[in-house]
Amino acid sequence: MSVRRLAKEQPASWDFAPDTLEKANWWIAKYPAERKQSAVIPILWLIQKQDGWVSEPAIRKLAQMLEMPVIRVLEVVTFYTMFQLEPVGSAALIQVCGTTPCALRGANALMDLCAAKIGPKDHLSADGLFTWQEVECLGACVNAPMAQINDYYYEDLTPETLGQIIDDFKAGKSPKPGSYAGRHTSEPAGGALTLTDPSLYDGSRAKKLKNIPNAPEPA
Amino acid sequence: MPKAKVNGVEVEFEPGMTVLQVAELAGEEIPRFCYHERLSIAGNCRMCLVEVKPGPPKPQASCALPAAENQEIFTASPMVKKGREGVLEFLLINHPLDCPICDQGGECDLQDETLGYGRDDSRYHENKRAVEEKYMGPLVKTVMTRCIQCTRCVRYVTEIAGVPEIGMISRGEDAEITTYLEKAINSEMTGNVVDLCPVGALTHKPWAFNYRPWELKKTETVDVMDAVGANIRVDARGAEVMRVLPRVNEAINEEWIDDKTRYAVDGLMRQRLDQPYIRKNKKLVPATWGEAFDAIAAKVKKSSPDRLGVIAGDLQDAESMKAALDLFTALGSANVDCRQDGSVLGAGPRESWLFNTTIAGLEQADAIMLIGTNPRLEAPLVNARLRKHWLATGVRIGVCGDNADLNFSYHHIGAGAASLQKVFDDHAKIAAQKPAFIVGSGVLAREDGEAILNMIGQGAAKFGLVKDGWNGFNVLHTAASRVGGLDMGFVPGKGGLTAKAMVKKGALDVLFLLGADEIDTADSDAFVVYLGTHGDNGAHKADVILPGAAYTEKAGIYVNMEGRVQLANRAIFPKGEAREDWAILRALSDRLGATLPYDSLTALRRKLIADHPTFGQVDYAPGSQPAALDLGKLGKKGKVSDAPFTSPVSDFYQTNPIARASVTMAECSALAASLRAQPVAAE
Ligand code: SF4
Ligand code: FES
Ligand code: FES
Numbered sequence: 001m002s003v004r005r006l007a008k009e010q011p012a013s014w015d016f017a018p019d020t021l022e023k024a025n026w027w028i029a030k031y032p033a034e035r036k037q038s039a040v041i042p043i044l045w046l047i048q049k050q051d052g053w054v055s056e057p058a059i060r061k062l063a064q065m066l067e068m069p070v071i072r073v074l075e076v077v078t079f080y081t082m083f084q085l086e087p088v089g090s091a092a093l094i095q096v097c098g099t100t101p102c103a104l105r106g107a108n109a110l111m112d113l114c115a116a117k118i119g120p121k122d123h124l125s126a127d128g129l130f131t132w133q134e135v136e137c138l139g140a141c142v143n144a145p146m147a148q149i150n151d152y153y154y155e156d157l158t159p160e161t162l163g164q165i166i167d168d169f170k171a172g173k174s175p176k177p178g179s180y181a182g183r184h185t186s187e188p189a190g191g192a193l194t195l196t197d198p199s200l201y202d203g204s205r206a207k208k209l210k211n212i213p214n215a216p217e218p219a
Numbered sequence: 220m221p222k223a224k225v226n227g228v229e230v231e232f233e234p235g236m237t238v239l240q241v242a243e244l245a246g247e248e249i250p251r252f253c254y255h256e257r258l259s260i261a262g263n264c265r266m267c268l269v270e271v272k273p274g275p276p277k278p279q280a281s282c283a284l285p286a287a288e289n290q291e292i293f294t295a296s297p298m299v300k301k302g303r304e305g306v307l308e309f310l311l312i313n314h315p316l317d318c319p320i321c322d323q324g325g326e327c328d329l330q331d332e333t334l335g336y337g338r339d340d341s342r343y344h345e346n347k348r349a350v351e352e353k354y355m356g357p358l359v360k361t362v363m364t365r366c367i368q369c370t371r372c373v374r375y376v377t378e379i380a381g382v383p384e385i386g387m388i389s390r391g392e393d394a395e396i397t398t399y400l401e402k403a404i405n406s407e408m409t410g411n412v413v414d415l416c417p418v419g420a421l422t423h424k425p426w427a428f429n430y431r432p433w434e435l436k437k438t439e440t441v442d443v444m445d446a447v448g449a450n451i452r453v454d455a456r457g458a459e460v461m462r463v464l465p466r467v468n469e470a471i472n473e474e475w476i477d478d479k480t481r482y483a484v485d486g487l488m489r490q491r492l493d494q495p496y497i498r499k500n501k502k503l504v505p506a507t508w509g510e511a512f513d514a515i516a517a518k519v520k521k522s523s524p525d526r527l528g529v530i531a532g533d534l535q536d537a538e539s540m541k542a543a544l545d546l547f548t549a550l551g552s553a554n555v556d557c558r559q560d561g562s563v564l565g566a567g568p569r570e571s572w573l574f575n576t577t578i579a580g581l582e583q584a585d586a587i588m589l590i591g592t593n594p595r596l597e598a599p600l601v602n603a604r605l606r607k608h609w610l611a612t613g614v615r616i617g618v619c620g621d622n623a624d625l626n627f628s629y630h631h632i633g634a635g636a637a638s639l640q641k642v643f644d645d646h647a648k649i650a651a652q653k654p655a656f657i658v659g660s661g662v663l664a665r666e667d668g669e670a671i672l673n674m675i676g677q678g679a680a681k682f683g684l685v686k687d688g689w690n691g692f693n694v695l696h697t698a699a700s701r702v703g704g705l706d707m708g709f710v711p712g713k714g715g716l717t718a719k720a721m722v723k724k725g726a727l728d729v730l731f732l733l734g735a736d737e738i739d740t741a742d743s744d745a746f747v748v749y750l751g752t753h754g755d756n757g758a759h760k761a762d763v764i765l766p767g768a769a770y771t772e773k774a775g776i777y778v779n780m781e782g783r784v785q786l787a788n789r790a791i792f793p794k795g796e797a798r799e800d801w802a803i804l805r806a807l808s809d810r811l812g813a814t815l816p817y818d819s820l821t822a823l824r825r826k827l828i829a830d831h832p833t834f835g836q837v838d839y840a841p842g843s844q845p846a847a848l849d850l851g852k853l854g855k856k857g858k859v860s861d862a863p864f865t866s867p868v869s870d871f872y873q874t875n876p877i878a879r880a881s882v883t884m885a886e887c888s889a890l891a892a893s894l895r896a897q898p899v900a901a902e
Contacts, residue, residue, distance in 0.1 A: 069383035071398065072386060074386060075387060079389065
């Protein structure tokens, strides 16, 4: 992580899109009127959904909306790295996990590939389509190495599969999320090793219950 | 009361106290960086570690830990010692070792505590982090690499100053203190943030690299920039005042001062009058004291007593006013006035011109009405007190006058007398046990001041402002000299002219301006004598200039708006040939053949106290004790115009000759003007 700063170039003004505004009001309504600043994180997230990033005029607008000092909003946006402070790729924001399990399983090769295909990390690519970042553990270590692309996890990646995914995004397609090693979620890589007895699933081992556990003793 | 043991010594404490406070009760000093008595508790520096039993077997941050009955607290055990060493070692990982070029050096908490509790060596060889400087305005210089993230500054501006503009952005080792987009802090009380910063991250920009704290001579005195009478310490080196810092006085300024009090002192070195001048052929030329006195004496002897007059200025000490008053009385003139603004106060009982509730007493009020006053500009410390009370209790505050940003929320009832009258008529709807009015001095200086005072008095009576043990009638003065002047009767005698009348064309032959710079004398065709410190408004018009001493250059008595008599002390000597004001008047009286009956300051004070005993009660504010004020008798019945009430102060930074001579204040004033011009951008 490096020092987080607002982007140098900012739009002159910013406003909520109608559906963002509707959702924002839904969040505000969840809190007591005098505590409406509690909605700051969800609404920042909505703003990011609308634009892909959080701009300075949007921060001001939000501070006004929640009647809180604008520096407080800035504190929140700069604290959480999930908020993007610069415009990101319009096709995909690729967040490659670089923490130990993924690193041991080849994350560095993925990042080299991103650097080669997209450009330096944390920067918008020349064509404006991609941004890639290195992030900390995303909690999918069993399927290491992995990356979060836009809203989904892409797992068990190799430079080849990730390269294909990037090409697909570039072509305007939406590659399917999940494991690219041909396994179902996080099952063992070579197929299931336990609970393989078919009789577990055909109902033959089920017995009728005599009494329901924890039921009150019959009088 | 519950009891706890601190290092084996039993102490009683009040429920709700923290372990740190209990340890202090027992006389143990607990080192701290983030904790401050007047701010909320953050508990983030971990310097205040102690060991408590019962409790987990690890050191605890005492500032955020409530003390409990029968707790055993250890402040010097091996665990505590190691813990503190560890905390300091961590803080110093990234703290630069630039003490030799740091303005905080010599008065730095981190230095002191490292000396007291730290290791004597470093185990780190890695690079230190560096943080970009941040712009915070003309008063606060930042060296952010030195910041230890205690967040005192964030809490101060948010809680006390009421301008939530500083924050901590990013996190972890990247955390940085900044204002939003590096805007200047928009407050009249920013300087205190520098006092609070425990390290040299925030330092005083106007004084950067100008002094080392140990080479300064410290003088405890009082401030004269407004009528609050904040307690200050003037630090001087040689003949120059280097800085002004607050002293703690719970009854007045707690431990804060405003930026004018603190930073206007560079004005003491600029545009000073350091020798007498006489106007010859429309030009002021240097003269000796003898020549100046002769010129005055020649004019005075030629004119009849009723054509002589004296106006006292806003920064004047009581002694010089007394001397002037006695001199003019001896000369037979009744034309004396200390009210340059044309205020109507001065007749009637003393309570009618005091801030009777007292500044600290405001915290007991349960409903407050501000009438024609903007305390943020007229007396920022009173405003801070109102804000403190409002934050703590949510007290109801009404404002009649400017709808200005006061750093607390209030009900704006209207701009002028009509809306005020409506509130008075509806008084039954506003139930309050301890109501208080704060009347701005601007309101009473209007043409219809007497009538307004009367109307406010009638209204105040309806609200029951004055009763046993409570006096809610307050006048917020802006001039440090005013209450002292009114107390000694520095107002026109029988048939005498008011200040406003004295400056009219043809009113007088000789007009003596005793440090009076805030009155327009353009029309006057009198022979003008100016006794003062700066080449300001008064001096421009003068025919003879007598150089006097500024408030840091003389011992003097000042009476603040509460009626509290305070002694100011001399920090440095007057400039050049300038002399203390009372001594000049004494010498002049000799030349005029009306020798004043005192030849030392002590004798003068003795006379002052003999004539006006209130001056003998040093450090005492009468407060609500004598409920001798008959509200119904204030002012005179009359027609009140419905012109909006306005504050007498529009530019906080330029209210007196010292501030006008100050480069720092000029910069602040320009900044404030630009902020006023585009208020939207600040949102
Ligand atoms: S700037 Fe000073 S007061 Fe503010 S957080 Fe840093 S060390 Fe504390
Ligand atoms: S280390 Fe990559 S997801 Fe946990
Ligand atoms: S003083 Fe207790 S944590 Fe800072």
